[in-house]
Amino acid sequence: MNITHNYNPSTNTWEVSLSGEVDVYSAPQLKEVLHSLLDQHNSSIVIDCQDLKYIDSTGLGVLIGVLKRVKDNNGNISIKNLKPYIKKIFTITGLDKIFLIEVQE
Template sequence: MSIKINSILDTTNDFWKVSLEGELDLSTADELKKCLHKLVDEKNIDMRLDLEDLEYIDSTGLGVMIGILKRLKIENKEVYIEKPKNNVRKIFNITGLDKIFKLEG
C-alpha cells in the first residue's frame, strides 16, 4: 500500500492544493501528516485536498485530516475535500465528517 502526495501553492487564490493518489491508511498516514504540517508551517492558508485518485481511506487517514483541520481552524482557515470517489465519500458521510469538511465535486 502506498500513497503519492503532490502539493502546489496557488498564489493567485491563496490556498494549498494537495493531490492524493493511492491508499491513505495506517501505513501511509504519517507521511501525509508530516507533509500537511510542513505546508501549514510554511504558510497557514486554506487547503484543498484533491481525492480524485485516492482509492481508499481508513480511520487513521481521517484522523490526519481532522488534525490538520483543527490546526487550520485556529486561524479561521478551511480544508476542502475535492472530487472524492464514491467509496471515499461514503466514509465521510457515515462518520458525519461531510458536515465538518467542505466537500466539493
Template sequence: MSLILEENKECEENYIEVLPIGEVDIYTSPKFKENVLNTINNSNKNIIINAEKLEYLDSTGLGALMSILKTTKENHIEIKIKNLKPNIYKLFDITGLNKVFNIEV
C-alpha cells in the same frame, strides 16, 4: 501513497492544492499528515485536498484529516476536500464527517 503539493493556479488565490495519490492508511497517514501540516505552517495558505487520485482512506486517514482540520481552524485557514470517490465519501457520510468538512461533490 505519494503526495503532490502544488499552488493551485485554477482556483482562488491563497490556496495550495494537495493531491494524495493511492492510499492513505495506517502506513501512509502519518506522512500525509506531516506533509500537510508542514505546508500549513510554512505557507499559511488555505488548503484544497483534491482526492481525484485517492483510491483508499481508512480510519487512520480520517484521523489525520481531523488533525489537519483542527490545525486549520486554530490558524484561521480554510480546508476543502473535492473529487471524493463514492466509496470514500461514504466513510465521511457514515461517520458524520461530511457535516464537519467542506466537501465539494
C-alpha cells in the same frame, strides 16, 4: 500513497493532490507533509482526491488534526473529486459536515 502540492498565492491556498491508499502505514507521511505545508503558509487547503483509492480512520484522523490547525487560522479544508464509496466514509462518520466536500461525477 502519493502527495503533490502547490501553493496558490492568489487564493492563499495549498492545492494538494492525494492519490493511492491512505492507511496506518502511510498516514504518518500524510501528516508530516500537510503540517510542513502549514509551517510554510497556514492557509486553507484544497485536496484533490481524483486518484485516491482508499482512506481509513487513521487517514481521517490526520485530516481532522490538520483541519483544527487550519481553522485556528480561519481557514478551511475542501476535499474534491471524492469517489462515492470514499464519500460514504465521510458521511457515516459525520465528517461531511466539517469538511467542504465535492463528489466525483
